[in-house]
Amino acid sequence: MNTNPRIKDLALHDRPRERLAAHGAESLSKEELIAILLRTGLKGFSALDVARQLLAQFPTLDALARASLTELRKVKGVGRDKAVTLKAAFTLAQLMAREIQAEAPLLDTAERVADLLRELVRFGEVERFHVLLLNTRRRLIRVEPISQGTLDTILVHPREVFRPAIAANAAAVVLAHNHPSGDPTPSEADIKVTRDLIRAGQLLKIELLDHVILGRKTAERPKDYASLRELGFFYT
Secondary structure, eight states: OOOSOOGGGSOGGGSHHHHHHHHOGGGSOHHHHHHHHHOOOSTTOOHHHHHHHHHHHSOSHHHHHHOOHHHHHTSTTOOHHHHHHHHHHHHHHHHHHHHHHHTOOBOOSHHHHHHHHHHHHTTOSSOEEEEEEEOTTSBEEEEEEEEEOSTTOOOOOHHHHHHHHHHTTOSEEEEEEEOTTSOOOOOHHHHHHHHHHHHHHHHHTOEEEEEEEEOOOOSSOOOSEEETTTTTOOOO
């Protein structure tokens, strides 16, 4: 027996669409945002029910975004139109992230770095390390993927970071990677590799501006990222 509340059983102000309009998309859960895209469910099942089934089948948004139309349609309540809507929504998010990169944004704060990379790395199931190549005005030249590791483990060598920077004639770089656990607190390894790369950049006359780690917000943690520069780790 289904004990989860259906949208039509919720008070008007508790329904996902009304809550998004009143409080913003950030106030909704993943299943509620997916339910808005689905609009309706099967007879006896609400859009929230179908959203819960999707997240049970694809536990992360990254997995859901990668699912094919055929895989999506295997979930009860997801027909062709709903599968196409989901695929279109995730593809738009990816295109938006690419457009932001193409606009050569100013990356002079950790917050702007996090805004740029959030959709690219935060749903990864393993750590993915990127270097952002910047010109003399701190504007993005491009984002260069460097490496990826197992869960919460990544290895980075200075030559992998600075080779693309030299090739692009970058004046400065910013390091960034994700923590799949959701906690962006830097590890001892994060601190060590940052200090090693600061020294390597000094030798090459390419400034390392920051190392930004992306995670997830919680009630106790209002920011979904950490800046090693802001935390005071930028000394050698």
